[in-house]
């Protein structure tokens with residue numbers, strides 16, 4: 001049975017237009033553009049703008065989201081662009097993240113998670129990256145509270161470089177970029193926005209603990 005969050009996203013995505021536009025996130029475009037294509041996981045990929053763009057660049061993309069309406073639009077966008085996108089219907093907080101499967105994991109604007117959910121989700125992302133695989137993450141910073149142009153109102157869900165540095169301490173952080181600029185990513189992300197982008201690379205994590213559903217490394 002659909003949760004109220006799923007229903008809310010399905011309602012939002014039932015609009016004919018693409019809420020977050022059809023163009024990829026700009027930070028993703030710049031940072032993934034230089035990586036050799038392989039297997040990619042896009043979590044909470046919604047209407048597929050990021051997953052479809054990666055597929056167009058030659059990536060084999062698994063697009064994970066719990067909104068059926070979003071995934072229908074992602075499939076339509078992929079068909080329109082003539083690329084294949086594998087769609088996985090699932091909850092990013094409960095999904096069993098496979099061990100060392102992906103060369104790239106993309107986490108863009110997923111600040112719906114509370115702190116416990118976020119820790120589990122990010123642990124899953126780290127587990128699912130191959131050694132040497134990259135993580136591209138984008139989210140709003142606390143400066144966004146003053147802009148009022150989208151994103152969570154709860155400061156604990158907003159990202160700082162320090163928070164990301166701690167959360168991904170086991171990874172090699174290659175690049176941080178904090179920006180305050182006018183976003184125009186469809187009606188869902190429009191106006192002056194403060195966000196941070198991170199590019200990180202997976203290092204050897206130590207002993208294998210298998211596919212996880214919430215247990216620690």
Ligand SMILES: C[S@@+](CC[C@H](N)C(=O)[O-])C[C@H]1O[C@@H](n2cnc3c(N)ncnc32)[C@H](O)[C@@H]1O
Pocket residue numbers: 005009020025043044045046047048049050064065066067070090091092093108109110112
């Ligand atoms: C702000 S949108 C971002 C979509 C996409 N990443 C982008 O940048 O266009 C958040 C997405 O998260 C999805 N979502 C929210 N909670 C989720 C959950 N617990 N599991 C899976 N998807 C979720 C929504 O359906 C929606 O597609």
